[in-house]
Amino acid sequence: MIKRTLMFSNPAYLSHKDKQLVISFPDKDKDNRTVPIEDIGVVVLENQQITISHGCIAALVQNNVALISCDSSHMPTGLILPLDGGNTQAERFRFQIEASLPLKKQLWQQTIQQKIYNQARVLEDLGIATDNMYRWSKSVKSGDPDNYEGRAAAYYWQNIFSQYLDFNRNRAGEPPNNLLNYGYAILRAVVARSLVSSGLLPTLGIFHRNKYNAYCLADDIMEPYRPFVDRIVYDIVAEDGTYHELNTELKTRLLRVPQVDVKFDDMTSPLLVGMSRTTASLARCFEGVSRKINYPTI
Structure with missing residues (x-):
């Protein structure tokens, strides 16, 4: 399966539930969206008003998702990766x-x-x-x-x-x-x-x-x-x-x-x-x- 790359350029709240990435928006007119975490390869957090729960970060990292954070100029500046890469x-x-x-x-x-x-x-x-x-x-x-x-x-x-x-x-x-x-x-x-x-x-x-x-x-x-x-x-x-x-x-x-x-x-x-x-x-x-x-x- 081809892993998905997700970019968040607007304010959002990211959490997880039942192995799904749950995306909520400040705009109440927008419905929540979900994406299976196992389908994700890279997540780019671009907007400075994104909130992500620690549980969500842990779930993404445990599934070997590369989590990229961006600075105020929208350029990638940080990277979170798992510590454990395998049994050997x-x-x-x-x-x-x-x-x-x-x-x-x-x-x-x-x-x-x-x-x-x-x-x-x-x-x-x-x-x-x-x-x-x-x-x-x-x-x-x-x-x-x-x-x-x-x-x-x-x-x-x-x-x-x-x-x-x-x-x-x-x-x-x-x-x-x-x-x-x-x-x-x-x-x-x-x-x-x-x-x-x-x-x-x-x-x-x-x-x-x-x-x-x-x-x-x-x-x-x-x-x-x-x-x-x-x-x-x-x-x-x-x-x-x-x-x-x-x-x-x-x-x-x-x-x-x-x-x-x-x-x-x-x-x-x-x-x-x-x-x-x-x-x-x-x-x-x-x-x-x-x-x-x-x-x-x-």
Whole structure:
């Protein structure tokens, strides 16, 4: 079953009853609504006048729902995830903590290879030359000591929106950076949710290291998935150029990231489902059962 992504952009009271998320509205003319909690994958709390009961939070987290809170500017700023990811969590934590540096470098090599490859697929679909990107993807060595990721990023961002604007990728930069930021925040929550579900610690990365970052591993694993967000943002920019304000309509489109189709060698699945395959394969790598992360292609 495809898990649902729910965004609450208006005042509401959220509670739970009989394994249902119960949505009540201040406007008495609106009837209460219910959604089975088992059908939910991500909940975004955007409005500052949303009230949620502690019992509801507990019920959502127990069902592995990623609960995202937004600040006053409506940008995602917090994430609540379950602490218990499975019966073998302690063992998987140990495997992850004891992973060797050569293994981490090899896993990062695979991650960057697939990221550059997916970026190349996006550019190729837009009619932009990509021979260099495919060559760089194949040239990445263990740990990416030659920084092919940086070379590819410079070329990628210089060209992806070139038909419509002179773009510079910067979190605090001009639109459509705002759309990319929002889409990546949703993607990051999906990755973190799946890592916990696979019994892994999102904090301990294979490349990213920052004592102030609780989601270093999520930031690692999301890299090859970023181009899926980029393509959604490109389509928004290409349509009519009304992307400077991150309105409800645009957020709704970006919230579809978990439902985007991703392609593996043997199947196509929604991104939310595919992410579970990726994180499960990463857990097997830490255990020594496998040496390859299962990433999708565009």
